[in-house]
Amino acid sequence: xxxxxxxxxxxxxxxxxxxxxxxxxxxxxxxxxxxxxxxxxxxxxxxxxxxxxxxxxxxxxxxxxxxxxxxxxxxxxxxxxxxxxxxxxxxxxxxxxxxxxxxxxxxxxxxxxxxxxxxxxxxxxxxxxxxxxxxxxxxxxxxxxxxxxxxxxxxxxxxxxxxxxxxxxxxxxxxxxxxxxxxxxxxxxxxxxxxxxxxxxxxxxxxxxxxxxxxxxxxxxxxxxxxxxxxxxxxxxxxxxxxxxxxxxxxxxxxxxxxxxxxxxxxxxxxxxxxxxxxxxxxxxxxxxxxxxxxxxxxxxxxxxxxxxx
Amino acid sequence: xxxxxxxxxxxxxxxxxxxxxxxxxxxxxxxxxxxxxxxxxxxxxxxxxxxxxxxxxxxxxxxxxxxxxxxxxxxxxxxxxxxxxxxxxxxxxxxxxxxxxxxxxxxxxxxxxxxxxxxxxxxxxxxxxxxxxxxxxxxxxxxxxxxxxxxxxxxxxxxxxxxxxxxxxxxxxxxxxxxxxxxxxxxxxxxxxxxxxxxxxxxxxxxxxxxxxxxxxxxxxxxxxxxxxxxxxxxxxxxxxxxxxxxxxxxxxxxxxxxxxxxxxxxxxxxxxxxxxxxxxxxxxxxxxxxxxxxxxxxxxxxxxxxxxxxxx
Amino acid sequence: xxxxxxxxxxxxxxxxxxxxxxxxxxxxxxxxxxxxxxxxxxxxxxxxxxxxxxxxxxxxxxxxxxxxxxxxxxxxxxxxxxxxxxxxxxxxxxxxxxxxxxxxxxxxxxxxxxxxxxxxxxxxxxxxxxxxxxxxxxxxxxxxxxxxxxxxxxxxxxxxxxxxxxxxxxxxxxxxxxxxxxxxxxxxxxxxxxxxxxxxxxxxxxxxxxxxxxxxxxxxxxxxxxxxxxxxxxxxxxxxxxxxxxxxxxxxxxxxxx
Numbered sequence: 071x072x073x074x075x076x077x078x079x080x081x082x083x084x085x086x087x088x089x090x091x092x093x094x095x096x097x098x099x100x101x102x103x104x105x106x107x108x109x110x111x112x113x114x115x116x117x118x119x120x121x122x123x124x125x126x127x128x129x130x131x132x133x134x135x136x137x138x139x140x141x142x143x144x145x146x147x148x149x150x151x152x153x154x155x156x157x158x159x160x161x162x163x164x165x166x167x168x169x170x171x172x173x174x175x176x177x178x179x180x181x182x183x184x185x186x187x188x189x190x191x192x193x194x195x196x197x198x199x200x201x202x203x204x205x206x207x208x209x210x211x212x213x214x215x216x217x218x219x220x221x222x223x224x225x226x227x228x229x230x231x232x233x234x235x236x237x238x239x240x241x242x243x244x245x246x247x248x249x250x251x252x253x254x255x256x257x258x259x260x261x262x263x264x265x266x267x268x269x270x271x272x273x274x275x276x277x278x279x280x281x282x283x284x285x286x287x288x289x290x291x292x293x294x295x296x297x298x299x300x301x302x303x304x305x306x307x308x309x310x311x312x313x314x315x316x317x318x319x320x321x322x323x324x325x326x327x328x329x330x331x332x333x334x335x336x337x338x339x340x341x342x343x344x345x346x347x348x349x350x351x352x353x354x355x356x357x358x359x360x361x362x363x364x365x366x367x368x369x370x371x372x373x374x375x376x377x378x379x380x
Numbered sequence: 381x382x383x384x385x386x387x388x389x390x391x392x393x394x395x396x397x398x399x400x401x402x403x404x405x406x407x408x409x410x411x412x413x414x415x416x417x418x419x420x421x422x423x424x425x426x427x428x429x430x431x432x433x434x435x436x437x438x439x440x441x442x443x444x445x446x447x448x449x450x451x452x453x454x455x456x457x458x459x460x461x462x463x464x465x466x467x468x469x470x471x472x473x474x475x476x477x478x479x480x481x482x483x484x485x486x487x488x489x490x491x492x493x494x495x496x497x498x499x500x501x502x503x504x505x506x507x508x509x510x511x512x513x514x515x516x517x518x519x520x521x522x523x524x525x526x527x528x529x530x531x532x533x534x535x536x537x538x539x540x541x542x543x544x545x546x547x548x549x550x551x552x553x554x555x556x557x558x559x560x561x562x563x564x565x566x567x568x569x570x571x572x573x574x575x576x577x578x579x580x581x582x583x584x585x586x587x588x589x590x591x592x593x594x595x596x597x598x599x600x601x602x603x604x605x606x607x608x609x610x611x612x613x614x615x616x617x618x619x620x621x622x623x624x625x626x627x628x629x630x631x632x633x634x635x636x637x638x639x640x641x642x643x644x645x646x647x648x649x650x651x652x653x654x655x656x657x658x659x660x661x662x663x664x665x666x667x668x669x670x671x672x673x674x675x676x677x678x679x680x681x682x683x684x685x686x687x688x689x690x691x692x693x
Numbered sequence: 694x695x696x697x698x699x700x701x702x703x704x705x706x707x708x709x710x711x712x713x714x715x716x717x718x719x720x721x722x723x724x725x726x727x728x729x730x731x732x733x734x735x736x737x738x739x740x741x742x743x744x745x746x747x748x749x750x751x752x753x754x755x756x757x758x759x760x761x762x763x764x765x766x767x768x769x770x771x772x773x774x775x776x777x778x779x780x781x782x783x784x785x786x787x788x789x790x791x792x793x794x795x796x797x798x799x800x801x802x803x804x805x806x807x808x809x810x811x812x813x814x815x816x817x818x819x820x821x822x823x824x825x826x827x828x829x830x831x832x833x834x835x836x837x838x839x840x841x842x843x844x845x846x847x848x849x850x851x852x853x854x855x856x857x858x859x860x861x862x863x864x865x866x867x868x869x870x871x872x873x874x875x876x877x878x879x880x881x882x883x884x885x886x887x888x889x890x891x892x893x894x895x896x897x898x899x900x901x902x903x904x905x906x907x908x909x910x911x912x913x914x915x916x917x918x919x920x921x922x923x924x925x926x927x928x929x930x931x932x933x934x935x936x937x938x939x940x941x942x943x944x945x946x947x948x949x950x951x
Contacts (some may be wrong), residue, residue, distance in 0.1 A: 085939035091932035141880045435781045439950040465782035487700040488783045508784035
């Protein structure tokens with residue numbers, strides 16, 4: 071009663087073969103296209119035009135462009151790219167299509183200003199983006215935070231940073247820390263405590279895994295800097311007391327200059343070299359660190375930022 | 381040689397939203413058609429005639445059972461070169477001309493290129509479409525489409541021809557022509573299997589008939605066998621309002637109305653009745669056969685089968 | 694066996710060519726190409742850009758519409774109306790019917806694309822007054838559009854094998870739209886976790902990859918298309934279409950034709 075068995079077998083086998091083949095070739099095409107995709111995406115780089123072309127499906131288009139922006143950044147970050155030229159336009163398009171997409175502004179604030187491969191090195195564009203967001207969302211205190219963040223972190227313009235935090239602190243529902251940040255920005259801008267507070271706030275106020283991962287990496291780096299400075303001071307004190315360099319960490323601990331053998335945020339003990347330099351046991355685990363690195367150390371490929379949160 | 385043979389051929393559809401209710405379109409059918417005969421497949425609409433034909437053509441798959449055509453399994457694709465099929469109210473490709481259509485079908489049936497053109501001309505002439513062979517089919521009338529359908533069914537000189545309601549859409553002239561054609565096909569040694577609900581055609585043409593009702597085969601047999609048991613009735617109308625006494629004994633039922641009498645009686649009494657009216661000097665207006673005998677048989681058979689179904693179901 | 698596929702394909706082609714819908718749509722595309730000339734004159738430097746962009750987009754979009762209309766009309770309708778009965782009562786296997794239809798359809802659309810492309814080239818010649826070497830890339834773009842058509846045909850056949858004409862058209866068109874965003878779908882899948890990721894990735898690979906077959910913008914800017922991409926896209930289109938057709942054969946083989 072059934073139709074011919076032979077046809078069924080041949081067709082089924084062929085179907086599976088074609089399915090496998092199509093997936094294979096699709097992946098190959100994808101690989102060839104990653105760089106090409108976003109270049110031609112931006113042939114329509116006028117956000118206003120794109121908004122009109124979306125025929126009202128702005129929200130969907132915004133989501134699509136947001137996805138592309140994140141992918142763009144992620145891929146290039148992995149490849150240690152030297153330029154992220156399309157990031158600003160992508161975020162601009164995203165936020166024109168959906169001005170209320172706060173995470174896009176946050177992403178821009180975090181990744182437009184730093185230097186490659188951690189960002190696009192475009193702090194001015196970052197500021198413009200966030201200001202645009204503030205215009206469209208005057209009640210979003212987080213955006214003022216992001217604005218202050220950029221001024222503080224990249225541009226080192228503490229006055230403007232304070233202003234931004236101040237503006238934000240007046241928004242109903244703002245994190246109480248905004249006022250404190252504003253107040254302390256002027257005097258203690260250079261303090262590690264300040265930096266730590268800012269990164270903590272960034273971490274807590276965002277859900278995006280890239281932004282959080284970035285914040286965690288910076289917090290770890292700050293911790294290391296603090297530790298290394300403290301140990302360095304202990305070494306100097308030891309030298310003043312005994313006139314010699316400490317042979318090892320234990321000596322510093324015995325001398326009461328350190329509470330115990332100091333360990334880094336991963337639980338590995340810091341090393342004390344023969345020349346009494348403080349070094350990390352495994353510097354590769356700590357991007358953004360400037361102290362405790364062995365001489366001639368080269369940073370490896372950037373770690374996957376979302377991984378940092380774990 | 382047996383041309384067509386079905387062995388417990390059966391079809392049950394599952395209907396209803398969840399496809400749970402079974403609908404038996406065809407109960408197990410066992411049929412045999414001899415080569416060279418004209419076989420009629422009779423039944424009212426929805427009896428299962430078309431379903432049977434479609435199963436034989438491989439368009440619908442039986443729930444159970446099988447069939448053999450010219451001794452080979454009906455699923456054998458090669459056997460299809462030996463059969464021709466005219467579906468009910470056929471529909472063709474709008475934009476082809478009759479000639480192109482037949483050429484296409486000829487190609488598919490494996491008619492060699494050399495013979496094709498000749499065969500097409502022959503067949504077109506036979507069905508009376510020579511004048512319009514270059515006209516696109518979308519311009520054809522219903523009757524013309526029917527003829528085209530017949531043409532494609534016989535084009536490749538098949539041994540068996542299956543017609544589903546071949547007379548539908550034809551005017552009386554057309555029907556006559558198709559009847560003649562079918563008789564010719566038989567003379568050429570072909571087997572003709574056709575389904576219809578027009579019994580007069582069946583009576584005129586068929587060697588044997590099968591009667592099917594609600595998916596069930598009720599009776600198979602030669603036409604004269606079936607009708608010998610049944611007598612047709614005739615209607616006689618005469619002027620006046622008088623009914624001669626012997627009418628009743630002749631088995632006539634009379635109705636007097638206005639200035640005529642209308643009487644119905646068995647066909648066999650026709651001569652006796654007319655003689656009687658002549659003797660009584662009554663003016664005869666008309667003598668009309670009321671039903672063909674096959675029709676009579678058919679109707680009674682259906683009624684009785686419904687009674688049994690009513691008793692059983 | 695192969696001869697029958699050829700006959701079915703030729704007949705399908707003939708039917709398609711005589712269907713007036715085809716001509717109307719082709720005329721429309723040619724009209725658009727002409728209109729592109731005027732649109733381009735708004736900004737002098739981008740005349741050529743507009744002609745290529747608008748022209749090729751029209752070829753692609755309307756070509757897909759034609760593909761769907763004709764595909765459904767020639768297959769789904771044929772299955773629904775009784776045209777098919779007289780074909781299948783002949784020594785034609787069901788799979789031969791599907792494959793023959795596919796080649797007939799694909800052939801029609803190739804000719805289609807060719808005619809429409811001539812319109813685009815004519816408009817291009819008019820605004821640029823000559824051809825340059827990089828214009829040859831336009832042929833690559835047209836070739837990719839043809840590959841799109843091939844996939845659409847196969848999908849139309851697949852849906853026709855079990856679904857009504859209207860639904861088949863809707864499904865095919867829906868897959869065209871989704872397929873145009875298939876790269877984004879894969880990007881989205883990469884951002885999700887767990888079960889959603891499996892489902893999204895599965896869908897992303899099953900959906901036809903039309904985004905990669907759209908090189909209109911880069912060709913408009915005169916950029917060459919790498920040969921490897923051409924090869925891989927061709928192989929992809931062929932295997933994808935093959936998959937759909939096998940599916941159509943499997944389904945159609947089992948279908949009861951009421």
